Every structure is written in structure tokens, then in C-alpha cells.
Amino acid sequence: MLYIVGLGLGDERDITLRGLDAVKKCEKVYIEAYTSLLSFGISTDGLSTLEKLYGKPVILADREMVEEKADNILSEAHGSDVAFLVVGDPFGATTHTDLVVRAKKLGVDVKVVHNASVMNAIGICGLQLYRYGETVSIPFFTETWRPDSFYEKIQRNRKLGLHTLCLLDIRVKEPSLESLCRGRKQYEPPSYMTINTAIEQLLEIEEKHGESAYSEDTECVGFARLGSEDQMIVAGTMRQLLTVDFGKPLHCLVIVGNTHPVEDEMLEFYKI
Numbered sequence: 001m002l003y004i005v006g007l008g009l010g011d012e013r014d015i016t017l018r019g020l021d022a023v024k025k026c027e028k029v030y031i032e033a034y035t036s037l038l039s040f041g042i043s044t045d046g047l048s049t050l051e052k053l054y055g056k057p058v059i060l061a062d063r064e065m066v067e068e069k070a071d072n073i074l075s076e077a078h079g080s081d082v083a084f085l086v087v088g089d090p091f092g093a094t095t096h097t098d099l100v101v102r103a104k105k106l107g108v109d110v111k112v113v114h115n116a117s118v119m120n121a122i123g124i125c126g127l128q129l130y131r132y133g134e135t136v137s138i139p140f141f142t143e144t145w146r147p148d149s150f151y152e153k154i155q156r157n158r159k160l161g162l163h164t165l166c167l168l169d170i171r172v173k174e175p176s177l178e179s180l181c182r183g184r185k186q187y188e189p190p191s192y193m194t195i196n197t198a199i200e201q202l203l204e205i206e207e208k209h210g211e212s213a214y215s216e217d218t219e220c221v222g223f224a225r226l227g228s229e230d231q232m233i234v235a236g237t238m239r240q241l242l243t244v245d246f247g248k249p250l251h252c253l254v255i256v257g258n259t260h261p262v263e264d265e266m267l268e269f270y271k272i
């Protein structure tokens with residue numbers, strides 16, 4: 001059996017009792033290390049808090065392992081109980097649906113244990129979760145690569161009066177271009193997009209398209225470290241949020257659509 005267990009957003013204590021039961025009975029425990037491990041304050045080589053709580057070793061599964069060696073994990077799950085831990089909810093990221101599909105095709109039984117995700121934790125700012133349009137991802141721009149497919153999606157959401165959740169790029173264990181050319185993989189240090197960088201990129205793309213999908217005066221909400229003791233939530237225009245230091249990652253941003261009076265009342269508590 002493959003147990004895919006959501007860990008929630010705060011720290012190791014956010015696992016559910018059902019999730020902990022599953023972990024305790026599994027012979028092997030993997031943890032995915034590339035979507036948002038950081039919110040647990042865990043460095044890629046320091047898993048001891050989790051190991052202490054679970055009373056067994058936890059194997060770090062980075063992007064390469066999950067994408068290239070998933071079949072090894074799945075064949076282990078054929079004959080024994082294996083847990084695959086995911087920060088947030090297993091379906092809060094598209095990556096894990098692929099693992100479920102592969103497991104089912106190989107005839108491996110799968111059980112999912114849900115938990116809180118960034119996709120619902122943003123509800124804390126008072127914007128109704130059922131008034132959101134398509135979620136977008138904002139990738140880090142480079143000198144030569146400035147993809148902007150998020151622009152059209154935000155525009156579509158805003159035409160419908162819907163809020164937009166922007167997930168911000170995480171670059172963990174990315175091989176450096178230089179090392180790829182040399183044929184020996186070396187990795188860039190991890191980087192996490194801040195709300196400030198996301199807004200700068202959004203405004204750059206608005207200037208390029210010039211279709212007024214949004215502007216510096218558009219109301220947004222910035223979220224940092226949701227679910228942690230030191231979480232930070234600030235509402236304001238893009239221009240205002242550019243001046244806020246949101247501190248440590250992880251960050252995400254909501255572009256506010258049309259609001260109901262109760263949504264406005266809640267947002268007031270977070271205004272800059």
C-alpha cells in the first residue's frame with residue numbers, strides 16, 4: 001500500500017492522527033523535498049525533528065528521485081506499506097497526481113490522507129474561496145526567459161470579477177547551466193520568490209501588454225509562512241505591498257477581484 005500523507009503547513013505537529021497512524025505502520029517513509037519543505041524549517045539534510053516524532057528514518061525524495069525513480073518507490077509499495085509525505089495537501093500541487101496515476105497503473109493500492117493546503121489556508125484573509133478563478137504560477141524571470149502566460153489567466157479572472165491566487169516560484173536543486181555544459185551536475189543554491197519580486201514581474205508584464213488587466217493600484221493580499229506562528233498577511237495595493245518586507249519564505253500573493261461587503265470588512269483587518 002502507498003500512503004500519500006499531507007503534513008499541513010505549519011510544522012511537524014500538523015500531521016493528522018490518521019496520517020501519523022499510517023506513518024507508524026509503514027516500513028519505509030519518504031518525504032518530497034521540492035514543493036515546499038521549507039515551511040517546516042527543514043534543511044535538505046536535517047530531518048531529525050520528523051524522525052524523532054515518527055520514530056523511524058525519513059528518506060528525502062527530491063525532484064529527480066520522484067520523477068526518475070518513482071517506479072522504485074512504487075515497487076516497494078507493492079509488497080509492503082510505504083508512506084510518501086507531502087507538505088500541505090497531497091493534491092495542493094499537480095506533481096502528486098502523476099504519482100497516483102502511475103501507482104494505479106502498476107496495480108499498487110493508494111490511500112490518501114488529506115491536510116491543510118495553501119489553497120485553502122488563504123481563506124484566512126476573508127476572501128471567499130469559492131470566488132477564486134484559475135490559480136497561476138509566477139516563474140523567476142531570467143535575462144533570456146520571461147514567460148508571461150499568467151497574464152492572460154489573471155485578465156480572464158478579473159473580467160469575471162474573481163480573485164487570483166499566484167503561487168511563487170521555488171528553485172530547489174536546480175542544476176547550474178555551467179555544470180550541465182561540463183556534463184557534471186552541480187546545483188544552484190535554493191531560491192524562493194518573494195512577493196516583492198512577483199509584483200515587479202507582474203507590473204513588467206502589464207507594461208509589456210498594456211491591456212490594463214491590473215495596475216499598481218490593484219488591491220492584493222500578500223501571505224508569508226501561512227500556518228506558522230509567525231505568519232504574515234498584509235492587504236494593500238501592488239504599489240503598497242512593494243514596500244513591505246515579508247521576511248522568510250514561503251510567500252504567495254492574491255490579486256483581489258470584486259468583493260462582497262463581508263470580504264471588505266475582513267480585509268480591513270489586514271490593511272497596510
Ligand SMILES: C[S@@+](CC[C@H](N)C(=O)[O-])C[C@H]1O[C@@H](n2cnc3c(N)ncnc32)[C@H](O)[C@@H]1O
Pocket residue numbers: 009035036039086087088089090091092093094116117118119166167168169170223224225226227250251252
Ligand atoms: C505547489 S504549491 C503548494 C504546495 C503544498 N502541497 C500545499 O498543498 O500547500 C507551492 C507554492 O505555494 C505557496 N506556499 C506554499 N506554502 C506556503 C505557505 N506556508 N505560506 C505562503 N505560501 C505558501 C508558495 O508560493 C509555493 O511556491
